Amino acid sequence: MTDTYVLYAVPGWGSVLAEAMLTLCGAPIQIEDVTGFEQPGPARDRLLAVNPLAQLPTLRLPSGAVLTESAAIALHLSERHPQAGLAPPPDAPDRPAFLHRLVWLVANVYPTFTYGDFPERWTDAPDSLRTSTDAHRERLWRQFEADIASHPFGPGPWVLGERFSALDVYVGAMTRWQPRRDWFAEHCPTLSAIAAKVDALPTLAPVWARNFPG
Ligand SMILES: N[C@@H](CCC(=O)N[C@@H](CS)C(=O)NCC(=O)O)C(=O)O
Secondary structure, eight states, X not given: OOOOEEEEEOTTSTXXXXXXXXXXXXXXXXXEEOTTTTSSSHHHHHHHTTOTTOOSOEEEOTTSOEEESHHHHHHHHHHHOGGGOOSOOTTXXXXXXXXXXXXXXXXXXXXXXXXXXXXXXXXXXXXXXHHHHHHHHHHHXXXXXHHHHHSTTOSOSBTBBTBOOHHHHHHHHHTTSTTHHHHHHHHOHHHHXXXXXXXXXXXXXXXXXXXXXX
């Protein structure tokens, strides 16, 4: 059986989360580029064949099984590659905070992109939906910032205080999306500092360069 993970990917999109985590695991990755998948066409058809939601990240495991949902991918990789330090061990005191924040990010922040990136899919007033999802996302990030700044493990240098985890990968990648780094620097200094530390991790430098060139 191969040990290669096949990652359906578009540079800079949600696949970057899984690509960074797999890289931290030292796992071999084969990129299946599906650039343009948001429009009907062959790339979308390839993605739909494995993920009926046509979302990234979508990952084919070495076993051949397909795993979608970035939080599921984070948890699975943390179990299969514990040396990568993607998650606190089950009995660690910061494990509940890790689980809460992981699910909180994908349950609250990620949907603002689902509805805000393609507002015309969901409403006849797309500008209004984009404005409200943008505003909601900024409120969420301010809340996350306040949570990190006040939690018993922190603040910093990582989301869980002294312990690096997959949460830092989310912060490193998602702060590159709307409202982008300048906004975080102004309004969420703790998240901004975490993002800078994630940027500086030598292991991840090729991932950021491939996904966010220039
Ligand atoms: N809950 C999913 C959300 C994934 C998601 O929304 N990915 C975006 C890319 S950043 C996407 O594929 N959007 C295309 C679409 O929703 O049609 C996760 O955490 O993996």
